Amino acid sequence: MTTFPAKFEYLDExxxxxxxxxxxxxxxxxxxxxxxxxxxxxxxxxxxxxxxGITNGSIDLSCDMREDVFTIIMRDEGKKFDPSKVxxxxxxxxxxxxxxxxxxxxxxxxxxxxxxxxxxxxxxxxTMIKRKG
Amino acid sequence: MEITNxxxxxxxxxxxxxxxxxxxxxxxxxALEKTTNDNxxxxxxxxxxxxxxxxxxxxxxxATQRNCKRYNRGELVLVKVPARVREALELAGFTELFKTFxxxxxxxxxx
Numbered sequence: 001m002t003t004f005p006a007k008f009e010y011l012d013e014x015x016x017x018x019x020x021x022x023x024x025x026x027x028x029x030x031x032x033x034x035x036x037x038x039x040x041x042x043x044x045x046x047x048x049x050x051x052x053g054i055t056n057g058s059i060d061l062s063c064d065m066r067e068d069v070f071t072i073i074m075r076d077e078g079k080k081f082d083p084s085k086v087x088x089x090x091x092x093x094x095x096x097x098x099x100x101x102x103x104x105x106x107x108x109x110x111x112x113x114x115x116x117x118x119x120x121x122x123x124x125x126x127t128m129i130k131r132k133g
Numbered sequence: 134m135e136i137t138n139x140x141x142x143x144x145x146x147x148x149x150x151x152x153x154x155x156x157x158x159x160x161x162x163x164a165l166e167k168t169t170n171d172n173x174x175x176x177x178x179x180x181x182x183x184x185x186x187x188x189x190x191x192x193x194x195x196a197t198q199r200n201c202k203r204y205n206r207g208e209l210v211l212v213k214v215p216a217r218v219r220e221a222l223e224l225a226g227f228t229e230l231f232k233t234f235x236x237x238x239x240x241x242x243x244x
Binding site: 008009011012015029030033034036037040041044047048089091092095096098100103104106107110111 | 152154155156185187188189191192195196198199202216217220221224225226230
C-alpha cells in the first residue's frame with residue numbers, strides 16, 4: 001500500500017503506480033491506459049468531493065493481482081462519496097444538453113468489471129476490479 | 134502539458150501535448166478560453182502528441198465546442214487523436230460531437 005496526498009498534482013504519481021502494478025500483472029498497454037484512467041477518475045472524485053475544502057487529506061492506494069483478477073483499492077477519510085449514487089450522464093443528448101457531471105464515474109464503471117464502495121467509521125473504501133483476458 | 138497556438142487568418146491551430154488531467158485541465162481550459170475570448174471560434178486542436186486525457190479534459194472540450202458552435206460562429210475540430218484517447222472519447226459518447234481529421238492542414242483547410 002502507498003499513501004498519496006489528496007491533491008490533483010499527485011494524479012501523475014497515482015497513474016504511474018497503477019501502470020507499474022498493471023504491467024507486472026501482464027496487462028497490455030491498452031488495458032493499462034484504461035486502468036490508469038479509471039484510477040485517475042476515482043482519485044479525482046475523492047479529491048474534489050470527499051475532501052472538498054480539505055487540503056491535507058490523503059489517499060491510501062493498493063493494487064493486487066490474484067487468479068487473473070486485478071483489484072485496485074482506494075481508501076480516504078473524507079466525506080462519503082458513493083460513485084454508485086451519482087446520476088449518469090445521458091450520452092445520447094445533443095451538444096447543448098450534454099452534461100459533463102457524472103462522466104468520470106461513468107468511465108470508471110465502463111472501464112472496470114466491478115466498482116464497489118463501502119464506508120466504515122471514518123474510512124471510505126473504493127474497490128475496483130478488472131478481470132484479465 | 135504544453136500548449137502552443139498558431140493563428141491562421143481563418144482559424145486557430147492549437148496543439149496540446151503531454152497529459153491533461155484534473156491538475157492540468159484548468160490551464161488547458163484557460164488556453165481555449167483565451168482564443169474564444171478573442172472572438173476566434175474556429176479551432177483545430179492538434180492532439181498528435183497528447184499522451185493522456187481524463188474527463189477533466191473532456192469537460193474543457195465540451196464547453197469549448199458549445200461556445201464555438203453558438204450562433205453558428207465556428208467549431209472545434211480534433212486532429213490526430215491518439216488511439217487511447219479516442220477510445221476513451223468513444224466510451225464517453227463524445228466522438229459524434231466532434232469532427233476529426235488525420236492531418237492538421239486538412240483540418241485548417243476545412244474552415
